[in-house]
Amino acid sequence: MKKFSIVLLIVLVGAALLSACQPQTVVETVVVEKEGKTVVETVEVEKEVNKTLVFSSRLFSPPREQEFFINEIIKPFEEEHGVTVNFQIIDDQTLLDRAEVQQTTNHITTDIVVAHNSRMPEWIDAGWVEDLTDLVASWDDRTFSTAFSQDTDKDGHQYFLPVGADVYLLLANNKALPYLPDGVDLDAITWDQYADWAVAIAEGEGEGKVCITGIPAKSWIYMFGGTGLSYGAGFPDANSEGAMEAWKVWEKIGKANGFVPSVLNIDSCVDPMMREESWLTVFHNARAGQVYSSNETAFTLAPAPSGPNGIGSIAGVSGYAIMKGAPNYDLAVAFLEYLTRPDIQVKLAKGTGGFIPPVEEAINYLGDEAIDEVINKAVLVLNNGVVSGVPAGNYQDWGAVKKCFDDVFADTILPGLDVTQERLDTAQACVDDLLK
Amino acid sequence: MSEKIKKPFKLSRLIRKTIFYLFIVTLAVVIILPVFFLVSLSFLSTREAYLYPLPLLPSLKARYSLTYGERGYLLSVYDDFNKEYQTVLDTNDFEKMSVYMHSQIGTPFSIPEIEEVIKDLESGPEDTVYFSARKDLLYNYDTFFKVTREAVPALLRSLQIAGMTILISLSIGGLAGYAFARYIFAGRDALKFSVLFVRMFPGVAIALPMVIILANMGFYDRPIGLSLVYSVGSISLTIWITASIFIGIPESLEEAAQVFGATKVQSFLRVTLPLALPGLAAAAMYAFLGAWNETVSAIILTQFNPTFSVVVYQTLLGSVGQVNLAAAGGLVMALPSVFFTFFIRKYIQQMWGGVTI
Amino acid sequence: MTAASPAKRFRDLGSKAVPYLLILPVVVYYFLFWLRPVLKTLIDSFRTAAGGFTFQNYIMVFTDPNFMPALRNTAIIVVFSVSLEFIAALFLALLINRKFFGSSLFLFVAMIPMALPAVAVGAMWLTGLTAHGWMNSLLYYLNIIAESHKIYWLTGSEWKLLALIIVVDAWQVIPSVMIILLAGLQNIPEETIEAGYVFGGDYLTVLRKITVPLLGPTIQTAVILRLISAIQIWLIIVLLVGFSRMPVLVERIVYYHEEVPGLDISFQMASGYTIIVSLIVSTAALLYLRASGAFGSKKEAAR
Missing domain, CATH: 1.10.3720.10 (MetI-like)
Structure with a gap:
């Protein structure tokens, strides 16, 4: 035993030394000083064996989506062109940081980036992405939705090709349907009716079944934001007249103990909905699609509830762009042409749980499967709803803004207290203090 | 005389020893229980992992029933706890059904195999067919x-x-x-x-x-x-x-x-x-x-x-x-x-x- | 004794230098990779965002509405977890030290929790403590609770949550305290303990009068190490309830560094909290060492 453990150890240390000696990718470290902050970046310098397209994306981060994207979307392209696509998941901020280093050192390694629409202006203003206007004009089989063109375009030039749009949808466990108030059409449900429904479930079951994310800095701000927009509030808006009416909807649910008891421990409604701990929620269409497709026959999906001003929803989109000076520009163009074909967009939307394919022709490829229903309803909300983006860039820290709303939920809505104008004014002051 | 004393002494020793080991085993179980559930969870299919009550051990196969549904064919899975078939999927898309059976239930089942089952359904006298598929236990690790x-x-x-x-x-x-x-x-x-x-x-x-x-x-x-x-x-x-x-x-x-x-x-x-x-x-x-x-x-x-x-x-x-x-x-x-x-x-x-x- | 030759004196000096030479690499290492970052944080804690000297950062930390709750929660967790874990660990160590058949295997089982990475522990408790999780499932299978009456582990009063965190944390930490105590127990010669019994002591008397006093330095080691790490608890809390709901001191550092790095005050808050935490930890450690008489017994412990 003693000998064995020693041999094992020697092997381990030996392996460490060996691997340290192996020729690896050369890594250069660059320290960039900017605005007093120090940004550290390493740049991988790889020896090219065969052509590798570097594709860095903020989208498709859940493992199931990654698996689908790699196996069903990338693989056919790799086989057709005899190349390798290096697919990495990187968040928006890191993508920008990395681009900055690559551009300032003039050492470009990334070919395609996928960024969120709230960050697109930063990319375009910095001049780090290629102008794709002529390319888009040369494709006559697809028309990109213009819903997000204020972000994807600048001065009549298009830089980003939209992909994977999202809005908020209502998802209900079928066990909740018997409690639906009489005469309510689920596809045209209002927030008032939603609140009544939630109250009825809580009374009938003896415990609340509505899910929101109670862990701070998750998605409650968006869930409430949708209600606010339905009543004519802005976003983020905690204390306007419309916002007050929206808070009253949630107040009603809170007073009836309508939230799942464990609501303060929820960071995503996917798990509680799948475990059937909660029965009712309004959330992100791709996550709603994920739960829905785990058991289509147990769940019902509808557009988000509406208010006097229509169906309010926070909406977002991601976009493909080619990095300025991309080493494999032609290959990147070929890959984008392939990715934005309407049939591929639909395949991608279905496979990843229900993101909206933002090309008009996509509708032709939708069938009558359950997932098509998710996409159909999401398109409905996107086209007819009162949608707003996320102005995260205007604030010092968006997570801190979220917390201003989370606190109202935790100290007023959940305990069943009256929502007062003073409380809301405090919340709004909390938000405004964070403006840049 | 000494023998008379020894016998009950031995018995009480045995009892004490048994109690001692029972105690040790209980303690070990309490320590290891959370780990056991973690290990068990890592072998459960996604569907099993979200059932309540959570299965103690992963199943080795899944029993299915297939019948006609609104959109196409209605697939149900047998639930061991409630002792009944529960519907999961209503589709006409065999590829989707195959992917679902693998990724959600953990049973690899090819499209030709599905077509085989459908043939049975359509040619058979009943409007429901029953079949089962073996579970791919290492699916989570693989994925x-x-x-x-x-x-x-x-x-x-x-x-x-x-x-x-x-x-x-x-x-x-x-x-x-x-x-x-x-x-x-x-x-x-x-x-x-x-x-x-x-x-x-x-x-x-x-x-x-x-x-x-x-x-x-x-x-x-x-x-x-x-x-x-x-x-x-x-x-x-x-x-x-x-x-x-x-x-x-x-x-x-x-x-x-x-x-x-x-x-x-x-x-x-x-x-x-x-x-x-x-x-x-x-x-x-x-x-x-x-x-x-x-x-x-x-x-x-x-x-x-x-x-x-x-x-x-x-x-x-x-x-x-x-x-x-x-x-x-x-x-x-x-x-x-x-x-x-x-x-x-x-x-x-x-x-x-x-x-x- | 009288006139030592210069050569011998040189040799003496050389052999006197040996321990310092042996320790030199550690000193250099700590200087490079510990003192530098620590000094940088210390300096930062006295700097404004613009770079000037200020006490403002500390004032900001002390007036932070989360500071007192964080301090209080940390104190409660430290007091209860250190004492609870010590008792449980001593109990386990005494048990294993009886060297019964299978004790070696039992020791391995008892050590498993300390080998698990935080990620695995997080996944384990999150799936266990949710209302439809494995804890309630188990209770249900054992017929302790009915299907409709679930226990909501993570909801309710702050005290309940604190108690839960202490227990969950103890599950993972007890083994590392236990093995130190076990090593100390194994060092006590069996004859000493037997002597205690020969003179008529029962188990508890022997434990109180002989075993624990002999274990003194070991207990000191175990408690001081645990004390230092208990004050720095944060990860398990964040894994279970997220940031800000149950503030503790180190959680505040991570909160300002990782959760809201964009705030104008984040950097100052984080460095202020860091220095305050370090001061609290070292004060607590010194107080404990003094109270437990470690400084007095140093000479004999140095053999």
């Missing part, structure tokens, strides 16, 4: 490595980091440990206390300024950088442990060797070191545990070259609705650590027996 393309290089990187941490902390810490064990010198207590003092500064707080320091040295986002940071913590442990080990080896052995003409260094290398080796190996495994399991500093100090713990952590974050996948990743990570504790337990006395702060 974990498939989805996280980073997993294998990250695993190698983590091994490399752990190896270098062992080298650094054992060589530097071992020397100091030997000094504390064998010599009495001015400032010894103060030095010993400062070793303890190093542990009082939060590790997370060290990692942040280290980003710049390592970057200036060219070690940022490289395994060597992380092992340098991990060694700060593990050196202090190594000092105490190695000091304890060397105290346990009589100095007279070294002196004896010197009588026979060996120098001090020779006597250390030939006599003390071989005796200390098993204990040192255990100390190394201790350093391994620290470096292998650490996540928070690794998130801060890596960027494109994450460690295995970072990869697993990100999978956990990204796997809403797939907690079984996160469990599989976490267990892959726990495996080497648990393996090493199996050896460490033999050397506890040597390692900690002589430690004084």
Whole structure:
């Protein structure tokens, strides 16, 4: 035993030394000083064996989506062109940081980036992405939705090709349907009716079944934001007249103990909905699609509830762009042409749980499967709803803004207290203090 | 007379022993229970992982029924707990059905096999057919490595980091440990206390300024950088442990060797070191545990070259609705650590027996 | 004794230098990779965002509405976890030290929790403590609770949550305290204990009068190490309830560094909290060492 453990150890240390000696990718470290902050970046310098397209994306981060994207979307392209696509998941901020280093050192390694629409202006203003206007004009089989063109375009030039749009949808466990108030059409449900429904479930079951994310800095701000927009509030808006009416909807649910008891421990409604701990929620269409497709026959999906001003929803989109000076520009163009074909967009939307394919022709490829229903309803909300983006860039820290709303939920809505104008004014002051 | 006394005595001993072992087993079960559920979870299919009550063990196969539905064919899965078939899918798309059966229920079932079942349904007299499929138990583990393309290089990187941490902390810490064990010198207590003092500064707080320091040295986002940071913590442990080990080896052995003409260094290398080796190996495994399991500093100090713990952590974050996948990743990570504790337990006395702060 | 030759004096000096030479690498290492980042944080804690000298950062930390709750929660957790874990660990160590058949295997089982990475522990408790998780499932299978009456582990009063965190944390930490105590127990010669019994002591008397006093330095080691790490608890809390709901001191550092790094005050808050935490930890450690008489017994412990 003693000998064995020693041999094992020697092997381990030996392996460490060996691997340290192996020729690896050369890594250069660059320290960039900017605005007093120090940004550290390493740049991988790889020896090219065969052509590798570097594709860095903020989208498709859940493992199931990654698996689908790699196996069903990338693989056919790799086989057709005899190349390798290096697919990495990187968040928006890191993508920008990395681009900055690559551009300032003039050492470009990334070919395609996928960024969120709230960050697109930063990319375009910095001049780090290629102008794709002529390319888009040369494709006559697809028309990109213009819903997000204020972000994807600048001065009549298009830089980003939209992909994977999202809005908020209502998802209900079928066990909740018997409690639906009489005469309510689920596809045209209002927030008032939603609140009544939630109250009825809580009374009938003896415990609340509505899910929101109670862990701070998750998605409650968006869930409430949708209600606010339905009543004519802005976003983020905690204390306007419309916002007050929206808070009253949630107040009603809170007073009836309508939230799942464990609501303060929820960071995503996917798990509680799948475990059937909660029965009712309004959330992100791709996550709603994920739960829905785990058991289509147990769940019902509808557009988000509406208010006097229509169906309010926070909406977002991601976009493909080619990095300025991309080493494999032609290959990147070929890959984008392939990715934005309407049939591929639909395949991608279905496979990843229900993101909206933002090309008009996509509708032709939708069938009558359950997932098509998710996409159909999401398109409905996107086209007819009162949608707003996320102005995260205007604030010092968006997570801190979220917390201003989370606190109202935790100290007023959940305990069943009256929502007062003073409380809301405090919340709004909390938000405004964070403006840049 | 003596026999008469002995018999009941033996019986009560037996009872006491039984109670003792019952107690031990209960205790062991309580300790191991959460781990058992984690292991079980890592083998459950996604559907099973979200059932309530949660199945205690993964099923080895799934029983299905297929009938006509609104959209096409209605698929149901047998629920062992409620003893009934529960509908899951209503579709005309065989590929979708096949993917669903594999990814959600964990049973690989090809499209031709589905067509076979459909043929049975359409030609048979009943409007429902029953069939079953074998479960792919390793599906979560398979998916974990498939989805996280980073997993294998990250695993190698983590091994490399752990190896270098062992080298650094054992060589530097071992020397100091030997000094504390064998010599009495001015400032010894103060030095010993400062070793303890190093542990009082939060590790997370060290990692942040280290980003710049390592970057200036060219070690940022490289395994060597992380092992340098991990060694700060593990050196202090190594000092105490190695000091304890060397105290346990009589100095007279070294002196004896010197009588026979060996120098001090020779006597250390030939006599003390071989005796200390098993204990040192255990100390190394201790350093391994620290470096292998650490996540928070690794998130801060890596960027494109994450460690295995970072990869697993990100999978956990990204796997809403797939907690079984996160469990599989976490267990892959726990495996080497648990393996090493199996050896460490033999050397506890040597390692900690002589430690004084 | 009288006039030592210069050569011998030189040799003496050389051998006196040996321990310092052996310790030198550690000192250099700590200087490079510990003192530098620590000094940087210390300096930062006295700097304004613009770079000037200020006490403002500390004032900001002390007036932070989360500071007192964080301090209080940390104190409660430390007091209860250190004492609870010590008792449980001593109990386990005494048990294993009886060297019954299978004790080695039991030791391995008892050590498993300390080998698990935080990620695995997080996944384990998250799936266990949710209302439809394995804890309630198990209770249900054992007929302890009915299907409709679930226990909501993570909801309710702050005290309940604190208690839960202490227990969950103890599950993972007890083994590392236990093995130190076990090593100390194994060092006590069996004859000493037997002598106690020969003179008529029962188990508890022997434990109180002989075993625990002999274990003194070991207990010191175990408690001081645990004390230092208990004050720095944060990860398990964040894994279970997220940031800000149950503030503790180190959680505040990570919160400002990782959760809201964009705030104008984040950097100052984080460095202020870091220095305050370090001061609290070292004060607590010194107080404990003094109270437990570690400084007095140093000479004899140094053999």
